[in-house]
Amino acid sequence: AQTVTQSQPEMSVQEAETVTLSCTYDTSESDYYLFWYKQPPSRQMILVIRQEAYKQQNATENRFSVNFQKAAKSFSLKISDSQLGDAAMYFCAYRRGNYQLIWGAGTKLIIKP
């Protein structure tokens, strides 16, 4: 069965600094999709970044990038130049089949001004 593990319940970073959130997963599939979603306080969950497993190049979206290590089954999120608006819960997720996402427990990111 696929599982997603986020080992950091909480992380904090100084504004304008860089932070990396960790995620590991377990699967026997060779082709799959991984995601990072962001859930700000009292607001809806939104997609931050997506990685397709067959693509060796790490995905990047502006200040957000991933370090995808397929052999190690690791999928970390790097946030550069952290901003106050980045404060949120961050969830790593694995796509199973055509309609399910398997989610990690989340990492709470605190931005220190």
Next chain:
Amino acid sequence: DTGVSQDPRHKITKRGQNVTFRCDPISEHNRLYWYRQTLGQGPEFLTYFQNEAQLEKSRLLSDRFSAERPKGSFSTLEIQRTEQGDSAMYLCASSPGPPWTGELFFGEGSRLTVL
């Protein structure tokens, strides 16, 4: 605003009562999902609709839970004879497709508190 909307945002009820949540997805999305999220956890999949057809239902969804999506538009999630363990955030999401890129568009959720 053309995002996913959920109603009510908060519901407090007594154990044993029935509650119903409504979700209005993005209009052009034919896929609709319900998730449950408890404090400190990621969302747990409950059920999935493609148009009006309920194609998958999690084992988490006991017989007290029922979901509908008449005419493939809005959806309702009903919980009968609520229990304290039902207290959670109920999230609705929608997406276009197939093919599905994996992106879900979430509502702000309906928080249920069972006393």
